[in-house]
Amino acid sequence: MLQDQAFLRIPGPTPIPPSVQHAMTQPMIGHRGREAKELIQKLRPRLKPVFGTEQEIMIVAGSGTAGLEAAVVNSAKPGDEVLVIATGAFGHRFKKICNSYDYQTHVIEVSWGSAADPAEIEEYLRQHPNIKVVFSTFCETSTGVLNPVRQIGEIVHRTSNALFVVDGVSCIGGVESKMDDWGIDVLVTGSQKAMMLPAGLTLIAVSERALRTMKENPQPRFYLDLTTYHDKLLADSTPFTPALSLLFGLNQVLNLMEEEGIDNVVKRHETMKSMTRAACRALGLPLLTLDQDASPTVTAIQPDDFDPEKLRSILKTEFGLSIAGGQQHLKGKIFRIGHMGYSSPADVLQTISLLELGLYKTGKQIELGKGVAAAQTVYTEHENRRN
Numbered sequence: 001m002l003q004d005q006a007f008l009r010i011p012g013p014t015p016i017p018p019s020v021q022h023a024m025t026q027p028m029i030g031h032r033g034r035e036a037k038e039l040i041q042k043l044r045p046r047l048k049p050v051f052g053t054e055q056e057i058m059i060v061a062g063s064g065t066a067g068l069e070a071a072v073v074n075s076a077k078p079g080d081e082v083l084v085i086a087t088g089a090f091g092h093r094f095k096k097i098c099n100s101y102d103y104q105t106h107v108i109e110v111s112w113g114s115a116a117d118p119a120e121i122e123e124y125l126r127q128h129p130n131i132k133v134v135f136s137t138f139c140e141t142s143t144g145v146l147n148p149v150r151q152i153g154e155i156v157h158r159t160s161n162a163l164f165v166v167d168g169v170s171c172i173g174g175v176e177s178k179m180d181d182w183g184i185d186v187l188v189t190g191s192q193k194a195m196m197l198p199a200g201l202t203l204i205a206v207s208e209r210a211l212r213t214m215k216e217n218p219q220p221r222f223y224l225d226l227t228t229y230h231d232k233l234l235a236d237s238t239p240f241t242p243a244l245s246l247l248f249g250l251n252q253v254l255n256l257m258e259e260e261g262i263d264n265v266v267k268r269h270e271t272m273k274s275m276t277r278a279a280c281r282a283l284g285l286p287l288l289t290l291d292q293d294a295s296p297t298v299t300a301i302q303p304d305d306f307d308p309e310k311l312r313s314i315l316k317t318e319f320g321l322s323i324a325g326g327q328q329h330l331k332g333k334i335f336r337i338g339h340m341g342y343s344s345p346a347d348v349l350q351t352i353s354l355l356e357l358g359l360y361k362t363g364k365q366i367e368l369g370k371g372v373a374a375a376q377t378v379y380t381e382h383e384n385r386r387n
């Protein structure tokens with residue numbers, strides 16, 4: 001194996017496009033000077049189509065979890081009843097953040113591998129009319145589920161006055177997002193998943209309604225006070241030193257997305273999802289999620305006749321291919337393939353091809369090439385549909 005060759009197919013961090021890597025090597029600039037101001041001014045409007053909003057998107061230095069914590073402490077007032085819809089490990093992270101503060105946290109637990117049920121949420125909100133904020137994950141990275149945030153948003157606004165806060169860390173930049181139309185009040189993402197950057201930035205879009213709540217919110221916070229980020233952003237600035245190298249990179253990421261077209265970015269992810277799922281079916285690999293619940297950015301497989309950790313180890317040592325294992329109670333039970341950001345159908349074909357060799361070496365009875373052929377067939381079908 002070539003020592004410097006590595007194929008990163010985990011659901012974040014994801015590979016960085018060479019032009020983005022290059023953009024991040026630009027010499028440092030002063031963060032209060034004209035160049036920094038012009039950079040932020042250039043980024044602001046171009047992030048909006050990625051989120052599907054006309055609102056401002058706050059740029060905060062920190063990992064995705066900083067964005068989740070910012071969403072919590074700015075949206076919920078001390079003592080508020082809040083509802084967390086937990087479909088996996090990242091739903092639980094929202095719960096843990098809420099439990100770290102003075103909130104009365106309700107949780108709807110959904111079995112791992114399934115999507116949230118909008119009808120159940122509606123019923124819960126009717127029975128608990130004092131809930132002030134509803135938190136949901138968009139793509140639940142631990143299971144590969146894409147939650148129906150559009151339907152949930154509609155229900156939250158129809159049955160309550162609660163704010164609707166969504167963790168889109170592992171899908172924004174790879175899936176359709178219509179934040180304003182879908183009634184999402186706060187939408188968070190991180191830099192290291194579908195946004196094709198290293199970790200270190202969190203991007204947080206806030207509705208007008210949520211901003212009003214934030215301005216009146218007495219909840220103590222300092223670094224993560226989004227109202228100060230909002231005030232500064234209107235002047236093309238940030239309250240603290242921005243992660244400038246990541247902003248150079250973000251500018252190039254937006255160039256790439258604009259060149260491809262956001263709609264085509266979304267279609268590419270749909271194609272990669274369908275290719276991966278078809279290949280798994282052809283190889284007799286049980287998928288953790290139903291087709292209608294599956295995320296375009298990550299696919300989870302729950303094998304019943306081999307150890308996924310053994311497969312992962314073979315793929316890593318023989319080919320330099322990294323795929324992810326399971327989290328929490330799914331550790332050792334599933335494996336997950338990331339197909340988001342700087343990832344194309346060509347990468348999926350390579351991943352499936354190596355996966356077949358790994359399965360073969362694990363001792364699983366498969367016909368080599370069957371998964372690749374199924375993925376190729378899906379690719380041609382998607383191409384035909386587009387033309």
Ligand SMILES: *Cc1c(COP(=O)(O)O)cnc(C)c1O
Pocket residue numbers: 012063064065066090137139140141167168169170190199
């Ligand atoms: C990766 C991820 C996060 C953020 O994780 P960090 O390690 O803090 O960047 C949050 N939510 C989801 C759904 C994720 O996939």
